[in-house]
Amino acid sequence: MLAGDAAHVHAVNGGQGLNTGIADAFALAWRLSAMLDAENKGVCGDRRMIQSYDTERRSVAQDVINVAARLVRDTVHTAKQYVGTIEKNAGYITGKFPLEGAHFMRVRLIDFQAWALPMILLDLP
Amino acid sequence: MGVAYDTSGSSLIVESEHDIWKAGQRCPDLLLSSSSGFSDSIRLYSTVRYGQVSILSIGDPLRESWPTSSDMCVRYIILADKQQNAADTNTAFKCQDIQSDARYVVVVRPDMYIGYVGAETNALSYLSQLISP
Numbered sequence: 176m177l178a179g180d181a182a183h184v185h186a187v188n189g190g191q192g193l194n195t196g197i198a199d200a201f202a203l204a205w206r207l208s209a210m211l212d213a214e215n216k217g218v219c220g221d222r223r224m225i226q227s228y229d230t231e232r233r234s235v236a237q238d239v240i241n242v243a244a245r246l247v248r249d250t251v252h253t254a255k256q257y258v259g260t261i262e263k264n265a266g267y268i269t270g271k272f273p274l275e276g277a278h279f280m281r282v283r284l285i286d287f288q289a290w291a292l293p294m295i296l297l298d299l300p
Numbered sequence: 301m302g303v304a305y306d307t308s309g310s311s312l313i314v315e316s317e318h319d320i321w322k323a324g325q326r327c328p329d330l331l332l333s334s335s336s337g338f339s340d341s342i343r344l345y346s347t348v349r350y351g352q353v354s355i356l357s358i359g360d361p362l363r364e365s366w367p368t369s370s371d372m373c374v375r376y377i378i379l380a381d382k383q384q385n386a387a388d389t390n391t392a393f394k395c396q397d398i399q400s401d402a403r404y405v406v407v408v409r410p411d412m413y414i415g416y417v418g419a420e421t422n423a424l425s426y427l428s429q430l431i432s433p
Binding site: 198201202204205208209212213216218220221223224226227230231234235 | 303305307308309310311312313350351409410411429430431432433
């Protein structure tokens with residue numbers, strides 16, 4: 176049986192992963208207990224019980240992945256715009272303008288938090 | 301979180317709906333009073349142990365023979381606020397979210413999602429998917 180991140184992999188955006196993993200366990204534990212209960216009674220557990228875990232939680236996982244994917248795509252788009260603006264204004268911001276022969280400053284996006292606060296490192300020559 | 305299973309195609313959700321109950325949606329956390337009044341009211345969820353299947357008999361006591369062997373299958377009788385109690389005064393709750401003419405049975409799964417709501421005989425047959433005989 177798979178649950179949590181083993182069952183669904185996606186970007187952090189939306190902060191859904193932990194909740195979904197816990198909810199997977201919450202959905203699975205009673206089903207496993209019911210199957211064990213049947214085994215203890217010497218009857219065959221209903222396969223639909225376990226199959227319904229996959230059907231139900233898979234539909235949730237798909238929705239979670241879709242939301243995270245949409246958010247992270249927006250995030251990357253926004254980040255690229257932001258970095259582009261920084262690059263255009265790097266000279267103004269730092270007061271250092273490229274001299275003939277010197278290489279331009281590079282702006283590196285080193286960390287991008289889920290809530291879209293980029294931390295920018297300016298590489299000075 | 302707005303998670304619901306009614307459109308998932310799961311075999312453990314039987315499409316059915318009455319008043320505030322819809323199979324595949326989470327069971328409402330009803331405020332229940334004992335028959336003596338709302339001064340000692342409790343929330344439905346606070347009475348539930350994880351793993352418990354809850355049978356909510358709305359408006360009437362249950363008539364069929366429900367399994368009594370499992371302590372994880374708990375039966376509730378829930379009446380409308382204005383309803384007169386039939387027998388079993390001690391075991392019936394009252395709730396302001398119940399319609400006075402409502403008569404059906406809700407089967408709530410251990411994850412607090414509604415599996416089926418409707419006629420008692422159908423509810424009993426749905427239960428066999430959750431609890432083996």
